Amino acid sequence: MVNASRMRDEFLELVRIDSVTLHERRMADVLKAKLESMGIPVYEDNAGEKIGGNAGNLICTVKGERDVPGILLMAHMDTVSPGIGKNPVVEGDIIRTDGTTVLGGDDAAGIECILEALRVISEDGIPHGNIHIAFTVAEEGGLLGAKNMDYGAIDVRYGFVMDDGGDIGSVAVSAPTQNKIDIIVKGKAAHAGVEPEKGISAIQIAAWAISQMRLGRIDHETTANIGIIKGGCATNIICDRVEIEAEARSRSRRKLDEQTSHMRHCFETACARFGGSFKFDVQNVYPEFNVKQDSGIMRILERAAKKAEIELKAGATGGGSDTNIINGRGIEAVDISVGMDKVHSVEEQISIKDMARAAEFLVEIIKAI
Structure with missing residues (x-):
């Protein structure tokens, strides 16, 4: 179902876009065009105005036919510095930085997994409930986009943030x-x-x-x-x-x-x-978040991991992410690994196979709701 070659090519396109915190305009425009080409209307909120950036959060909804709880798929558009003039290098299955900047897989990999999952459910005619997507700004600047997001445009019970590292199947269910x-x-x-x-x-x-x-x-x-x-x-x-x-x-x-x-x-x-x-x-x-083992979102993850034949590794993280903010808004959410490695450094890299497996896991999550 997942097209790894398509993911590789689009990921390379995305990481070449300069999108450091508060300067996400070009990335937002590219993603808006991609989503609208899939027939998905996009709403940009005014978070950028509130935080002094040049773009707001992108929010959209894919209406579903199944009567199940709505879900939120989330990733952030900004990168840390040095992030200007990124030049990804492909070596077999690995895409890495050229050593002068970060790669930007944090969080272009999360964005790519969401885009690919949306294409797969459309191409394969997979029945689903309502899916909300949020691509946020200024996550790396203190989760500012998520803090200032228009939550009136989102009606969901569960959130899946594609912004973690580690083995595919690793899920942060607790954070400080x-x-x-x-x-x-x-x-x-x-x-x-x-x-x-x-x-x-x-x-x-x-x-x-x-x-x-x-x-x-x-x-x-x-x-x-x-x-x-x-x-x-x-x-x-x-x-x-x-x-x-x-x-x-x-x-x-x-x-x-x-x-x-x-x-x-x-x-x-x-x-x-x-x-x-x-x-x-x-x-x-x-705020902190701690998702309980017997919670609804954990049952969804368990079903999806079994279908994807992925070992689910629920654990704690020492970092903060948009996941903290949306849990604080009453949305039960977890942070899912997309395979990013050595992030926030000029040695950052990612495996194409890992990224594709993360997209497959996300498709199964959507089906498991």
């Missing part, structure tokens, strides 16, 4: 919630050579606080990281301001709160020790 943490540490400037005693080093405060902090892998559900530190302007000035960007994630909201409080306490203790002050701002970026 994330806190974005911005810290400003304030000290007191003084001449570092003449009167250092009169200064309070914001760098020293920050360094001591971070040295006391639990970071990296906290437990099997929780991680934390200091990602960016900015401060200082000259070696002869006691630094009076340091800006820090950090994060904490956990599949348990209680553990996330505990880790965030711990990180705050480290700065409180450091300021009490050395003087100075700090500002600690926390923004929850996306």
